[in-house]
Amino acid sequence: xxAGRIRIGIGxxxxxxxxxxxxxxxxxxxxxxxxxxxxxxxIEINGTYYSTFSRETWxxxxxxxxxxxxxxxxxxxxxTNRKRLDEAGPAIxxxxxxxMAELGDKLGPINWQLAATKRFDAxxxxxxxxxxxxxxxxxxxxxxxxxxxxxxxxxKFAALARKYKVAIVYAESPQFPCxxxxxxxxxxxxxxxxxxSLQRGxxxxxxxxxxxxxxxxxxxxxxxxxxIAAAKVRNPAAAKSLIxxxxxxxxxxxxxxxxP
Numbered sequence: 001x002x003a004g005r006i007r008i009g010i011g012x013x014x015x016x017x018x019x020x021x022x023x024x025x026x027x028x029x030x031x032x033x034x035x036x037x038x039x040x041x042x043i044e045i046n047g048t049y050y051s052t053f054s055r056e057t058w059x060x061x062x063x064x065x066x067x068x069x070x071x072x073x074x075x076x077x078x079x080t081n082r083k084r085l086d087e088a089g090p091a092i093x094x095x096x097x098x099x100m101a102e103l104g105d106k107l108g109p110i111n112w113q114l115a116a117t118k119r120f121d122a123x124x125x126x127x128x129x130x131x132x133x134x135x136x137x138x139x140x141x142x143x144x145x146x147x148x149x150x151x152x153x154x155x156k157f158a159a160l161a162r163k164y165k166v167a168i169v170y171a172e173s174p175q176f177p178c179x180x181x182x183x184x185x186x187x188x189x190x191x192x193x194x195x196x197s198l199q200r201g202x203x204x205x206x207x208x209x210x211x212x213x214x215x216x217x218x219x220x221x222x223x224x225x226x227x228i229a230a231a232k233v234r235n236p237a238a239a240k241s242l243i244x245x246x247x248x249x250x251x252x253x254x255x256x257x258x259x260p
Contacts, residue, residue: 003218003219004186004187004217004218004219004220004221004222004223005218005222005223006214006215006217006218006222006223006225006246007041007042007070007108007222007223007224007225008040008041008042008214008225008226008239008242008243008246009040009041009042009043009044009224009225009226009227009239010036010040010043010044010226010227010228010235010236010239011043011044011046011190011226011227011228011229011232011235012043012044012045012046012047013032013033013036013037013043014029014032015232015233017232017233018032018233018236021233021236022036022039022236022237023035023036033061033064033065034064034065036236037064037065037066037069038066039236039239039240040236040239040240040243041068041069041070041243042069042070042071042072042108042224042226043071043072044071044072044073044074044111044190044226044228045061045071045072045073045074046074048073048074048075048076048095048100049074049075049076049077049113050077052076052094052095052098053098053099054098054099055098055099055102057099058098058099058100058101058102058103059099059102061103062102062103062104062106065106069106070105070106070107070108070224071103071106071107071108072108072109072110072111072144072188072224072226073100073107073108073109073110073111074110074111074113075092075095075110075111075112075113076091076094076095078091078094078095079091079092079095079112080112080113080114080115081114081115084124085114085118085124085125085127085128086123086124086127086128086131088128088131089131092131092132092133096110096133096136096141097136100136101136101137101138101139104139107139107141108142108224109142109143109144109167109186109188109224110141110142110143110144111144111145111146111169111188111190112132112143112144112145112146113145113146113148113169114145114146114147114148114149115148116148116149116176117149118147118148118149119149119151120147120149120151120152120154120156120157122156122157122160125157125160126160126163129143129145129160129161129163129164129166130164132164132166142167142184142186143164143166143167143184144166144167144168144169144184144188145161145166145167145168145169146168146169146171146190147168147169147176147177147179148171148175148176148177149177150177152177152179153177153179158179158181158183161181161183161184162181162183162184165183165184165185166183166184167183167184167186167187167188168181168183169188169189169190170187170188170189170190171189171190171192172189172190172191172192172193173190173192173193173229173230174193175192176192182220184221185220185221185222186221186222186223186224187217187220187221187222187223187224187225188224188225189214189217189223189224189225189226190225190226190228190229191210191225191226191227191228191230191238192228192229192230193206193230194227194230194231194232194234194235194238195230195231195234196231196233196234198231198234199234199237200234200237200238200241201227201230201231201234201235201237201238201241202238202241207238207241207242207245208245210242211242211245211246214242214246215246225242226239227239227242
């Protein structure tokens with residue numbers, strides 16, 4: 001079985017402290033996505049958690065990024081941060097219908113992040129997973145669910161995710177449960193442990209351990225891994241360090257940086 005594609009990236013691309021640190025000094029804000037998408041191979045779009053965007057905006061994002069680049073998308077809070085997930089159908093449809101299909105083959109997985117207070121209820125969760133469509137506008141969709149309550153660390157939840165081929169997000173964080181069960185043909189990971197005191201965000205030993213873990217994940221399918229939250233200013237450096245560590249031994253190789 002061929003190894004999956006490893007994509008390593010960051011959450012978002014518009015963050016003022018990155019200017020002059022990750023982004024070259026003086027780079028116009030309108031060109032930041034173009035620069036970031038040539039430094040990493042994937043970005044999780046976070047603004048979609050709060051807002052919707054026009055089809056024109058989605059087309060613009062596609063046009064500004066390289067051919068082999070891929071976005072993931074954080075789902076709307078109106079679909080996930082609600083009292084009853086089994087009533088999320090209309091919100092799911094509205095979120096998916098805003099125009100993200102304009103990304104075409106640059107559309108990666110969708111991350112449905114649940115509220116930290118949401119507890120596991122098998123019937124409610126199955127209804128929610130069942131409501132996630134397999135495609136939009138003829139474009140196949142991949143779904144990942146990020147849970148933040150310990151009640152989800154039960155075999156029944158993993159079984160439901162596996163039934164619907166939905167990935168459980170591997171969330172490496174001291175605050176949230178870290179579930180390692182493979183439930184989909186791909187892996188979605190969010191690393192939230194960077195420290196500002198470290199130039200690369202993580203220690204060399206931590207990056208080496210992560211490299212080994214990512215390589216194992218790739219044996220069973222594509223991998224999407226994001227350095228996000230925590231010491232956000234260090235996340236691009238952490239992502240680039242992991243890309244360099246994988247080198248020719250992984251399926252993601254560092255690309256020469258240039259200002260688009």
